[in-house]
Amino acid sequence: xxxxxxxxxxxxxxxxxxxxxxxxxxxxxxxxxxxxxxxxxxxxxxxxxxxxxxxxxxxxxxxxxxxxxxxxxxxxxxxxxxxxxxxxxxxxxxxxxxxxxxxxxxxxxxxxxxxxxxxxxxxxxxxxxxxxxxxxxxxxxxxxxxxxxxxxxxxxxxxxxxxxxxxxxxxxxxxxxxxxxxxxxxxxxxxxxxxxxxxxxxxxxxxxxxxxxxxxxxxxxxxxxxxxxxxxxxxxxxxxxxxxxxxxxxxxxxxxxxxxxxxxxxxxxxxxxxxxxxxxxxxxxxxxxxxxxxxxxxxxxxxxxxxxxxxxxxxxxxxxxxxxxxxxxxxxxxxxxxxxxxxxxxxxxxxxxxxxxxxxxxxxxxxxxxxxxxxxxxxxxxxxxxxxxxxxxxxxxxxxxxxxxxxxxxxxxxxxxxxxxxxxxxxxxxxxxxxxxxxxxxxxxxxxxxxxxxxxxxxxxxxxxxxxxxxxxxxxxxxxxxxxxxxxxxxxxxxxxxxxxxxxxxxxxxxxxxxxxxxxxxxxxxxxxxxxxxxxxxxxxxxxxxxxxx
Numbered sequence: 001x002x003x004x005x006x007x008x009x010x011x012x013x014x015x016x017x018x019x020x021x022x023x024x025x026x027x028x029x030x031x032x033x034x035x036x037x038x039x040x041x042x043x044x045x046x047x048x049x050x051x052x053x054x055x056x057x058x059x060x061x062x063x064x065x066x067x068x069x070x071x072x073x074x075x076x077x078x079x080x081x082x083x084x085x086x087x088x089x090x091x092x093x094x095x096x097x098x099x100x101x102x103x104x105x106x107x108x109x110x111x112x113x114x115x116x117x118x119x120x121x122x123x124x125x126x127x128x129x130x131x132x133x134x135x136x137x138x139x140x141x142x143x144x145x146x147x148x149x150x151x152x153x154x155x156x157x158x159x160x161x162x163x164x165x166x167x168x169x170x171x172x173x174x175x176x177x178x179x180x181x182x183x184x185x186x187x188x189x190x191x192x193x194x195x196x197x198x199x200x201x202x203x204x205x206x207x208x209x210x211x212x213x214x215x216x217x218x219x220x221x222x223x224x225x226x227x228x229x230x231x232x233x234x235x236x237x238x239x240x241x242x243x244x245x246x247x248x249x250x251x252x253x254x255x256x257x258x259x260x261x262x263x264x265x266x267x268x269x270x271x272x273x274x275x276x277x278x279x280x281x282x283x284x285x286x287x288x289x290x291x292x293x294x295x296x297x298x299x300x301x302x303x304x305x306x307x308x309x310x311x312x313x314x315x316x317x318x319x320x321x322x323x324x325x326x327x328x329x330x331x332x333x334x335x336x337x338x339x340x341x342x343x344x345x346x347x348x349x350x351x352x353x354x355x356x357x358x359x360x361x362x363x364x365x366x367x368x369x370x371x372x373x374x375x376x377x378x379x380x381x382x383x384x385x386x387x388x389x390x391x392x393x394x395x396x397x398x399x400x401x402x403x404x405x406x407x408x409x410x411x412x413x414x415x416x417x418x419x420x421x422x423x424x425x426x427x428x429x430x431x432x433x434x435x436x437x438x439x440x441x442x443x444x445x446x447x448x449x450x451x452x453x454x455x456x457x458x459x460x461x462x463x464x465x466x467x468x469x470x471x472x473x474x475x476x477x478x479x480x481x482x483x484x485x486x487x488x489x490x491x492x493x494x495x496x497x498x499x500x501x502x503x504x505x506x507x508x509x510x511x512x513x514x515x516x517x518x519x520x521x522x523x524x525x526x527x528x529x530x531x532x533x534x535x536x537x538x539x540x541x542x543x544x545x546x547x548x549x550x
Contacts, residue, residue, distance in 0.1 A: 016056050018043075018055045019043050019054060019055040019056035022043045023041055023043065036064070036490075039476070039479055039491070040064075040483065040488060042054045042056075042058070042060065042483075042488075043055035043056070047062070047074030047075060048073070048074055048075050049073035049074060049075075049076070049504065049506060050062055050063075050073050050074075050503060050504055050506075050507055050508075050511050051074075052074065052488070058486065059486060060483075060487065060488050061486060061487050061511065061514060062074070062503075062504075063487060063488055063489050063490075063500075063515060064489065064490045064502060065502045065503060065504050066287075066292065067261070067287070067490065067502070068229070068261045068266060068287055068288070068502045069287040069288060069290075069292055070292050070504050071264050071288040071329055071333060071338070071504060071505050071506075072291075072292075072329055072333075072504055072505065072506050073504035073506050073507075074292075076329075076332075076506070078328045078329070078332050079291045079292060079325045079328050079329060081328070082324040082325050082327065082328035083293075083321050083324060083325055086102060086320055086321055086324045091320060092320065093319075093320050093321060094316060094318050094319060094320065095318035095320060096315070096317065096318045097313075097317060097318060098318065100318075100320065102323050102327075103318070103320070103323050105323075105324075105327050106323040106324070106326055106327045106330075107124055109326075109327045109330045109331055109334075110124070110285075110289065110297075110299070110326075110330060111124075111299075112334070113270050113271070113330060113334060114271075114283075114299060115273060115274060115278075115279045117279030118279050118280070118283070118301065121301055121302045121303075122299050122301070122302070123299070123301070123302050123304075123305045124297050124298070124299050125137055125297060125300070125307075125312060126295075126296075126297050126314075126317040126318065127296045127297060127298065127314055127317055128296065128314030128315075128316060128317060129290070129294030129314070129317065129319055129322065130160070130286065130294065130296055131159075131160055131258075131260035131261075131284065131285075131286035131287060132159070132160025132161055132162045132165040133296055133314060134260070134284045134285065134286055134296040134297060134298050135159045135160045135162075135164065135165040135168070135223070135258065135260075135284055136160075136162055136165055136312075137298050137312045138221075138223070138256045138282045138284050138298045139151060139164050139168070139220075139221070139223070139256075140164075140311070140312055141298065141300060141304060141307065141312075142220045142221035142254040142256065142281075142282065143220040143221075144306055144307060144311065145220075145254065145304040145306050146220045146221070146252075146253075146254065147220075148217070148218060148219060148220040149220055150177070150178060150217055150218075150219035150220060151167075151168055151176075151177045151178070151220055151221055151222070151223060152177065152178050152180055152205075152216075152221070152222040152223070152253070153168035153177040153179060153222075153224075154170070154179065154180050154181070154182040154224055154228075155180070155181055155182050155189070156170045156182050156184075156228050156231030156232065156234065156494065157170045157182070157223075157224070157225060157228060157231060157258075158170065158171075158225070158229065158230035158231060159223065159258055159284075168223050170231060170494075178208065178216045178219065180201070180204065180205050180208070181200075181204055181205075182201070182224075182228060182231070182234065182236070183197055183198035183202075183234075183236060183237055183240050184197070184232075184234045185197070185365070185367070186364055186365040186367075186376065186467050187467050187494075189201070195237070195239070198237045198239065198240040201240065202243045202244070202247070205244070205247060206247055209251060209253075218251065219253055220254070221253060221254040221255070221256050221281075221282070222244065222248050222253055222254075222255050222256065223256040223258060224236070224241075224244065224255075224256070224257065224258065225257075225258045225259075225261075225262065226241065226257060226259065226262050226267070226271075226272030226273050226275070226276075227261075227262050227267055227272055227368075227369050227372055229262070229372065229492060229500070230492045230493075231492070231493065231494070232374060232376065232492055232493030232494060232497075232498045233367055233368050233372060233373060233374025233492065233493075233498055233500055234367070235267070235367070235369040236276075238275050238276035238277075239276075241273065241275075241276040241278055242276050242277070242278055244278075245276075245278040245279075245280075254281040254282060254304065255278075255280045255281050255282070256281065256283075256284060257273050257278075257280035257283050258284045259271055259273070259283055259284060260284055260285065260286045260287050260296075261287060261372075261502075262372065263285055263287070263288060263289065264289060264329070264333055264339075265288075265333045265338045265339030266288070266370055266371060266372050267342070267343070267346075267369040267370035267371075267372055268339060268340065268343025268344075268346060268371075269339055269343070269370075270333070270334065270339045271283070272369070275369075281300060281304060282298055282299070282300040282301075282304070283298065283299045283300070284296075284298055285297050285298070285299065288326075288329060289326045289329075289330065290319070290322035290323075290326045291322065291324075291325025291326040291327075291328055292325060292329075293319065293321055293322035293325050293326075294316070294319060294322055295319055295322035295323065295326055333505060338505040339370075339505075341505070342370040342371045342505050343370050345371060345507070345512060346369065346370040346371050346373060348512075349371075349373060349501070350366055350367070350368060350373060352516050353366045353373075353375065353516065353519070353520070354366050356516070356520045357520055357523045357524065357527075360523065360524070360527045361380035361527070362377055362378060362379075362380050362471060362474055362523075362526070362527050362530055363375060363376070363377065363378070363523065363527075364377065364378035364467060364468055364470075371501070371502065371503055371505060372500075372501075372502060373500070373501040374492065374493070374498040374499065374500050374501075375478075375498065375499045375501075375519075375523065376470070376493060376497055376498045376499075377470070377471040377474040377475040377478060377497050377498070377499065377523075377526075378467065378468035378469060378470060378471050378497070379468055379469045379470075379471045379474075380468070380530065380531075470493065470494065470495035470497035471497050472491075472495045472496045472497045474497070474526055475491050475493075475496060475497045475498065475499055476491065476496070477526045478499050478519075478522050478523055478526050479491055479499065481521075481522035481523075481526055482499075482518060482519060482522045485518040485521060485522055486518065487515060487518040487519060487522070489519070490502065499519070499523075501515070501519070503515060
């Protein structure tokens with residue numbers, strides 16, 4: 001009765017009362033496992049494209065996009081039309097794994113977009129409508145097809161929250177998979193970054209597979225993300241991906257590409273593996289393929305299709321509304337060149353951010369691919385470099401604080417994962433000079449391994465990378481400041497210190513400018529606050545923490 005009376009009072013009261021009442025009830029009723037609602041105390045009531053309107057009347061630019069689900073933004077007309085058509089037709093909404101015209105159209109459009117090496121011989125398995133169940137299906141498939149049980153996975157990975165998916169994720173509580181180093185620049189596990197860091201990661205993998213005493217038997221498969229999203233927005237170098245493909249193919253190890261968040265144009269190619277030109281054996285797909293509704297599938301080579309009937313199933317794998325919305329979304333992205341535009345726009349956005357905030361002491365690196373962008377926040381008084389920020393001075397300066405080279409003006413230049421330094425250019429990557437006759441690709445999968453003879457690398461000149469400590473408190477403060485300015489962003493990374501942008505692919509140039517202005521302003525405000533407080537005064541504590549009731 002009290003709840004009913006409270007609702008009645010709110011209905012006749014100001015919008016703010018409705019907003020606060022709903023948040024209070026959420027806090028009282030919902031699980032402690034809720035996440036986004038804690039950092040984003042908003043109550044969405046209407047949405048279109050990039051914009052969300054809350055119950056309190058405030059409008060926000062949504063660069064979370066349902067954790068990357070909304071390629072076309074909220075309630076895109078083509079998606080709504082596709083859903084209405086199914087509803088008006090009288091078609092069944094849930095059909096298990098029965099064939100329907102809606103399902104047939106979805107599969108046809110999906111196969112049209114697949115990498116050429118897979119499209120002609122693909123099989124598709126509809127899973128329970130979440131990416132984590134599709135990961136479970138992929139792992140089960142390769143184990144069944146190979147008769148082996150082990151799996152190779154990577155540090156920093158995120159593949160889902162069910163048992164099998166969690167076991168191959170970076171935060172796994174127990175060791176159930178062989179863990180390999182994922183290449184990255186700013187926090188390279190080998191302390192060097194660049195192509196040389198990627199080469200070391202590849203050599204480690206090759207050694208693990210070929211060493212009879214490594215303790216890792218031939219696995220059932222390798223699972224990787226072409227860009228680690230939750231791991232901190234880490235794009236895998238194209239050459240490294242090609243190397244992983246060659247290593248697995250030569251040893252008959254199925255390669256699983258988890259494209260749950262990277263797929264359908266997000267990174268500047270329709271599928272993120274398209275950048276490197278590799279063809280995985282299995283692709284895990286979800287999020288965007290359902291056009292904002294729950295849907296998940298795996299697509300795999302036909303010779304792996306050794307399952308018995310019912311080997312993997314799920315009550316809600318026949319979601320007709322999601323298939324219709326997904327068909328409309330896939331076709332719209334393909335026909336309107338949104339993947340290519342995402343690539344161009346992402347480059348512009350990262351260049352702008354590097355220019356505007358890249359020199360701030362609290363910004364460790366700005367990185368990403370396409371419209372999958374991350375800004376890593378770090379503790380300014382860390383010992384990562386001894387030179388002035390952004391000047392190219394101090395140990396590790398050859399890489400810049402952002403993992404690229406540093407121009408004469410101190411501007412960081414993003415590394416090109418596909419570029420291979422040679423000759424004197426190797427010095428920019430800390431590889432030393434190349435002796436006469438030793439000018440080989442930093443790591444060319446088609447070439448022989450680099451020779452480690454005297455002089456091949458001058459290790460006296462290789463800077464030991466010591467990145468600054470992650471600053472999750474600063475990142476959370478930036479997220480709050482963004483929300484105050486009407487911008488919704490996500491946090492990710494190893495320590496939740498990376499501010500992530502996942503805008504819809506339909507974001508306009510005008511909206512892009514607004515997003516960048518708000519983010520830049522938020523980071524600058526947090527940086528000023530941090531400078532005032534000093535090393536022991538907290539991180540952004542003088543800023544309004546928001547209105548969360550949790």
